[in-house]
Amino acid sequence: MTSIDAPVTPDAPAAPVASVASAASAAPEALDAREAPAARGALEASAASALPTPPAELHGPVLAWFDRHARDLPWRRPEAGAWGVMVSEFMLQQTPVVRVLPVYEQWLARWPRPADLAADAPGEAVRAWGRLGYPRRALRLHAAAVAITERHRGDVPSDHGQLLALPGIGEYTAAAVASFAYGQRHAVLDTNVRRVFARAATGVQYPPNATTAAERRLARALLPQDEATASRWAAASMELGALICTAKNEDCGRCPISGQCAWRLSGKPAHDGPPRRGQTYAGTDRQVRGRLLAVLRDTSDPVAQAALDAVWDEPVQRARALDGLVADGLVEPLDGGYYRLPVS
DNA sequence: GAAACGTGGGA
């Protein structure tokens, strides 16, 4: 998060964007958490003043909507604690809420504190992860629990920099945990928030493939000054993207800021730029890895090579996938051609 | 910055 601000893109969409982009580019370097509050406030004020819709006009309606329509998710309850929030954030990376719910409950019941998970084998985390997908997240969550136990006396750190230093925690998750679990003021930019801002403030259907400096500036400019309000705003804007301002079939009829949405006011123009990369899956190493790991998850006993060979007929790809799992630490090779989930 | 990394449900 250091980057030099990118120049205003020449192909930037029409009217509403122009004012946002120019105001954003006029600001100096990206702000860091360590910068003086005074400088930060001034910069955000200048960026905000040029927005098509002043932030204050968005906060009220979105926060009021959130009060009425927020889902009652377990990690939003006070008893979830910072560990519950952190576990949910790991599981929710690229995985829908409905699939996370049951696994989350079992996880917290089994490992109510970071030290509990840290004391168990990493392979148990991979097993409990079940079919959530991207099992390296389970390994990283376990590693993060170990780090928290060793470096932070078993308490999930509240400092953004310390969170960012944990395995599996990147820009989004660090801000999310600091904001949701500790009520801090951070720009929380996930795919939902980015889409809401792209539409409401920038006037385009979809945000760029990767988060840009302009998006970070915009998010900071829209962040309420008050810490508690900023924290609620982060959750509210995310929920709006998850329930109303969805990627497809958005429900503008129920949107609290549809009357101020730059994209809707300009006739909801279709996304133009380069097509968003679709991810292939069938026939890939990822599919093979998934099948191999599924076999190993189902038993605590060592699995013979032959049992793994049965899941995929192409030997070269099969071997490459297994090697990859071992290299990633997701599978532990034993003597005699046996394998199991990692015990250490 | 691009590519790798799982899985399953809805349109």
Added chain:
DNA sequence: TTCCCAAGTTT
């Protein structure tokens, strides 16, 4: 049935 997408991170 195929395609798209879901609270990203790491290399």
